[in-house]
Amino acid sequence: MNIRKLLRRNETVLIFAIIIFSLVIGSKSPEFFTTANLFDILRSSFVQLLFALGVLIVIISGGIDVSFPIVGIFAGYTAVVMMRKFQLNEESLLIPITLAIIIGAILGGFNAIAIAGFGIPTLIATLGTAGIFRGLMLSFIGASFISDIPVGLDNFSTADLIKFESDAGTLVRLHVLVIPVAVITIAVSLLLNRTIFGRSVYALGGGIEPTRRLGISIKRTQAKIYMLVGGLSGLAGILYVSLQRKANPYDLAGSELDVIAAVVLGGASIMGGYGTVFGTVLGVLFINMMKNNLVLLGVSSSWQRAAVGVLLVLGITIQAIGENRKSKRQKTAANKEKE
Amino acid sequence: MNERLQRMSTSGLLADRKVTQLMGFTTFIFLIFTIFSFNIFFTPENFRSMAYQVPEIAILSIAVMLSMLTGGIDLSIVGISNAAALVAAYIMTEQMSATGEISSLWIIIACLSGILIGLICGVINSILIAILNVTPILATLATMTLFNGIAIGITNGISVSDLPKQFIRVGNGTFFGIPTPFVLMVAIAAFVGFLINRTGLGLKLLLIGTNRKAAQYSVMGDRKVIAWTYILSGFLSSLAGLIIAARTSAASPDFGNSYILLAIVIVVLGGINPLGGFGTVTGVVLATVVLQMVSSGFNALRFSQFFYLAAQGGVLVAVMILNTVLENRRVNKSINKSLES
Numbered sequence: 001m002n003i004r005k006l007l008r009r010n011e012t013v014l015i016f017a018i019i020i021f022s023l024v025i026g027s028k029s030p031e032f033f034t035t036a037n038l039f040d041i042l043r044s045s046f047v048q049l050l051f052a053l054g055v056l057i058v059i060i061s062g063g064i065d066v067s068f069p070i071v072g073i074f075a076g077y078t079a080v081v082m083m084r085k086f087q088l089n090e091e092s093l094l095i096p097i098t099l100a101i102i103i104g105a106i107l108g109g110f111n112a113i114a115i116a117g118f119g120i121p122t123l124i125a126t127l128g129t130a131g132i133f134r135g136l137m138l139s140f141i142g143a144s145f146i147s148d149i150p151v152g153l154d155n156f157s158t159a160d161l162i163k164f165e166s167d168a169g170t171l172v173r174l175h176v177l178v179i180p181v182a183v184i185t186i187a188v189s190l191l192l193n194r195t196i197f198g199r200s201v202y203a204l205g206g207g208i209e210p211t212r213r214l215g216i217s218i219k220r221t222q223a224k225i226y227m228l229v230g231g232l233s234g235l236a237g238i239l240y241v242s243l244q245r246k247a248n249p250y251d252l253a254g255s256e257l258d259v260i261a262a263v264v265l266g267g268a269s270i271m272g273g274y275g276t277v278f279g280t281v282l283g284v285l286f287i288n289m290m291k292n293n294l295v296l297l298g299v300s301s302s303w304q305r306a307a308v309g310v311l312l313v314l315g316i317t318i319q320a321i322g323e324n325r326k327s328k329r330q331k332t333a334a335n336k337e338k339e
Numbered sequence: 340m341n342e343r344l345q346r347m348s349t350s351g352l353l354a355d356r357k358v359t360q361l362m363g364f365t366t367f368i369f370l371i372f373t374i375f376s377f378n379i380f381f382t383p384e385n386f387r388s389m390a391y392q393v394p395e396i397a398i399l400s401i402a403v404m405l406s407m408l409t410g411g412i413d414l415s416i417v418g419i420s421n422a423a424a425l426v427a428a429y430i431m432t433e434q435m436s437a438t439g440e441i442s443s444l445w446i447i448i449a450c451l452s453g454i455l456i457g458l459i460c461g462v463i464n465s466i467l468i469a470i471l472n473v474t475p476i477l478a479t480l481a482t483m484t485l486f487n488g489i490a491i492g493i494t495n496g497i498s499v500s501d502l503p504k505q506f507i508r509v510g511n512g513t514f515f516g517i518p519t520p521f522v523l524m525v526a527i528a529a530f531v532g533f534l535i536n537r538t539g540l541g542l543k544l545l546l547i548g549t550n551r552k553a554a555q556y557s558v559m560g561d562r563k564v565i566a567w568t569y570i571l572s573g574f575l576s577s578l579a580g581l582i583i584a585a586r587t588s589a590a591s592p593d594f595g596n597s598y599i600l601l602a603i604v605i606v607v608l609g610g611i612n613p614l615g616g617f618g619t620v621t622g623v624v625l626a627t628v629v630l631q632m633v634s635s636g637f638n639a640l641r642f643s644q645f646f647y648l649a650a651q652g653g654v655l656v657a658v659m660i661l662n663t664v665l666e667n668r669r670v671n672k673s674i675n676k677s678l679e680s
Contacts, residue, residue, distance in 0.1 A: 064476060120659040121613050123412070123476060124603065128655035131600050135649025143645065254596065257484050270477045302495045306488030312481040313467070320471040 010267025010319070014282040021289065029296045036172045037293070039162075045288045046177050047243065049281065050236035051259045052266075053188045054229035056280045059263055060192070061225050062205040062272025063122035067111060067130035068259070069252040071230055072237030074137045075104040079238055080247040081142055083150050093152040100238035101231045107133055108230015109223075116222035137249055146247040153242040177239065184232075189277035201225060205272025261308060262287045265315040287311070357610035361625045368629055372636035379639035387518065389631050391511070394524035395583045397627040399598055400605040401531050402575035404623050405568050407606055408535070410548045410615025411468065411475030413572045417598050418486035419460040420580030424590035425490050427453030427581055428499040431506060441503045449506075454577045460486055461573020465566035490592035498591030502584060510585025520582050524624075527578065532620040534571075544568060548615025597648065604655040605630055630654075 026032045051068055058065040079099040082088070088095050107129075114125040148154075162174040192198035200221050203211040212218055241247045266283030268275025290311065291304055299307065372380045379385065399416050406413040430449035435441050460482065467478035514522045535541035543564045547554040554561045584590045609626035611618030630651070637647050 114656055114660070118660045118663050120656065120663065124607065124613055124659060125656065127600055127603055128652040128659070131604075131652025132649050132656070133652075135645045135647070135652060138645035139643045139649065257480060260480065261484070264477065270474050300492075300495075303488070303492040305484060306492045309481060309483075309485030309488040313485055316473050316477055316481055317467070317471060320467075320473045324472055 011276065011279045011282060013318070014265065014267070014279065014286060018282065018286050018289065021286070025293050025296055028298075032293060032296060034166065034172075036166060036170055039172060039174045041285065041288050041292055042178060043173075043175050043243075044292060045284050046175070046181050047236050047240045048259055048262065048288065049181060049284045050184065050232055050239065051255075052262050052280050052284050053185065053277065054232040054236075055259055055263045056266075056268055056275050056277065057188070057192070057201060057225055058122070058229055059260075059268045059270060060205045060272060060275045061201045061222070062208075063115065063222075063225075064260070064270065065111070065126045065226070065229060066123065066256045066260075067107075067126040067133065068229060068233040069255045070130045070133045070137075071104050071107045072233040072240065073249060073252040074107060074133050074141075074237070075100040075234030076237030076239075076241040077137065077146075077247045077249045078103050078141055080146055080149055080153070080241060084146075089152075090150045091152050092150075093156055096150060096153055097235065097238050100234040102234070104234020104237065105227050105231040108227040108233070111230065112223040112226035115226060116219040134253065141249075143249060145249075147245075149241060149245060149247055153238070154245055156242045157245050175243075177243075184235075185277060185281060192277065197221070197224060202273060205269075205274070207273075258287060258308060259284075261312045261315075264319075265311065267319075269319075358619060358622050358625065361608075361610065361622055361629070365625055365629050365632070368632050368636070372632060372639065376636065376639040380636055385635055385639070389628075389635055390518045390521045391586060392634075393627050393631050394518075394520035395579045395586070396598060396601060396605065396631075397524050397624055398527055398575055398579040398582065400602045400609070400623050400627055401528060401620060402572040402579070403602045404606045404609070404611050404618055404620070405531070405544070405572050405575070406475060406479075407611050407613055408544050408548045408615055408618055409565055409568050410551065411565070411568070412479065412603075412613075413464065413569060413576075414476065414479040414599055415460065415464060415483040415486060416572065416576040416579075416602060417595050418483040418490070419457050419573050419576040420583065421590065421592055421594055422460060422486045422490045422580070423453035423457045423577035424580035424584040424594075425494060425499060425592065426456045428502055428584055428590035429493075431503055432499055432501065435501075435503055441505070443505060446503060446506050450581055453581050454574065457573045457575075457577020457580070458570060459573075460576075461570035464569040464573065468569055469562040469566040487592060494592055496592060498589050498594075500589040502588050502590075506585055507588045510582060510587070520586060523578075523582065527575065528620050528624050531575075535620065540564060540567060545616055548612075548617070550616075600648075600655075601630065601651060604651050607655055608658050 022032065031037060051072065054068055055065060079096045082099055083090070083096055110132075111126055111129050114120050114129060115122055120128075159176045160173045161176040161178060162172070164172055166172050190198075192201065200211065200214075200216045203214060203216060204218065204221055208218060211221075237252070240252065244251070262283035263275070263280050264270060264283070265286060266275070266279030266281070268279065287308065290307060294304055294307055295301060399420065402416050403413055427449040430452055431441060431446060434445045434449070463485075464479060464482055467473045467482065468475050509519055512519045535544065543554070543559050543561075546557075546559070547561050547564055551561065580590070583594065587594075605626045606618075606623060607613060608629065609618065609622035609624075611622065633650060634647055637644075637650070
């Protein structure tokens with residue numbers, strides 16, 4: 001019974017999907033099974049994973065956030081502009097990161113006001129704030145591409161934890177970010193599973209009225225969620241700027257779907273109340289693995305978006321079929337009990 | 340019974356009140372821009388260009404409105420409209436390059452294929468939402484990526500341009516002095532208005548939006564109604580796509596990404612309840628006109644297009660806040676009233 005339950009879990013399915021996909025690609029091109037490729041997938045996953053953790057928290061709470069990429073690039077770009085304007089220490093890495101997190105949390109605060117304060121449906125509220133943030137950034141903070149970002153951030157993009165030359169002569173690099181990202185991932189997991197706040201996020205996704213009856217403040221929990229997500233997005237935004245070695249205010253907009261896709265593929269229920277950090281990590285890795293390596297399979301890069309779409313439709317279809325079966329089973333069980 | 344009648348009549352009044360409010364708002368915006376930039380805003384050229392720009396976004400908004408009336412949402416509208424426009428444009432240009440000339444018959448065939456694509460996309464949405472019970476947000480988010488991805492894949496991300504003259508004439512011509520797209524929009528709006536207010540399907544749509552559970556228990560075939568909603572939404576989106584292609588003489592996979600936000604802003608501003616159950620086509624069309632005036636007015640005053648984006652978001656959030664505040668006040672008032680009696 002336990003094994004059956006384990007097999008039915010989304011994470012298990014995803015692990016199998018990852019294994020099958022790697023075997024298929026690996027058999028077609030040996031380049032796939034190299035350390036360099038693994039590290040590349042990891043490097044392209046960092047920023048997305050940070051965004052995805054934020055989205056996971058929102059989705060567990062029964063909401064949806066589409067403003068996070070805008071919050072991220074707003075925070076990252078503004079932090080760089082502020083560094084310039086106030087001539088802060090260019091060497092420092094901590095200053096821009098702190099700035100970006102604070103800006104992100106403030107923007108998240110605006111989402112919190114709209115959602116917790118006024119009870120606007122989350123999708124509509126965040127669509128609106130995304131428009132406001134983007135419009136304000138491009139008309140007042142700047143609409144031009146900054147290619148010479150502060151030295152500290154620039155140097156950070158090449159800060160490697162492991163660096164060696166492989167037999168084939170290519171440079172294999174593992175970025176130092178792998179440690180902080182892993183720490184944050186574990187911290188979010190602990191936050192969700194081991195704290196009162198985390199449990200109230202799950203409760204909120206399960207149902208608003210029951211949560212209220214439990215004595216949990218809905219508004220306060222929602223406010224915390226959106227500010228936390230804002231802060232996480234701000235961090236992701238500045239790291240994106242650092243890794244890209246340029247601050248382009250037009251970037252990231254439109255990337256929300258890929259992140260939501262990863263979280264949903266990871267098994268989080270869009271109705272709220274269910275989702276795991278492990279599943280999200282797998283979802284992000286799977287999507288990045290696919291995007292990075294479809295070319296090896298002979299799929300041209302212009303079909304990548306369609307591939308993500310197919311994957312997403314398949315993922316939600318499988319989930320929906322599972323849900324329908326479950327509710328049917330529960331119904332027949334309830335009927336039997338009656339008899 | 341009498342009480343119920345009374346409640347129904349007040350809700351009817353409320354319906355009219357929203358449209359009346361919006362009409363007042365429209366006049367207000369109109370006056371403001373007329374005062375501030377009379378020379379540019381208050382010219383026949385400006386009104387003509389607005390009449391060409393309003394229809395496409397109005398039709399897309401009507402498509403979103405239909406799904407919102409049932410309590411869902413359709414985010415794939417722009418994906419569908421671009422896919423439909425691309426297919427039609429592709430058939431036309433292929434035919435043109437083969438023979439150099441193109442007959443009206445082929446243009447009609449191309450348009451019909453575009454509409455067919457819209458219907459197919461709508462059916463895919465319907466299968467996901469009505470049969471598999473996927474949440475509309477998630478389903479249409481996924482299909483939006485899918486349709487857009489397929490469009491990019493087929494075209495390699497390049498737009499198809501140089502469409503035949505007869506086709507462009509539809510998008511840029513006039514019909515008894517009125518721009519043709521505008522005439523088409525009025526016809527479509529009238530059709531959807533008739534559908535919502537005068538047919539069984541429309542009534543069921545509103546009932547499902549008001550209370551899905553109650554609709555299920557009254558065995559009206561709620562899944563079938565929802566399926567029709569998304570198919571209709573796909574159909575309207577494909578029409579909007581064809582009009583856009585005819586006006587701009589091009590079809591591109593990434594045209595009008597900002598239209599999703601705009602369409603939702605318009606629908607909410609037009610007085611549709613995002614949780615379903617209430618809304619009018621008149622409201623949506625009026626809201627489109629308001630936002631187009633704001634856009635043209637900002638242009639005339641030389642504000643940047645990004646400022647307009649911020650204004651769209653601001654309007655959306657402000658209208659939603661205003662709605663909740665007014666709603667709370669109304670509920671409190673009625674509670675107090677019942678406490679008093």
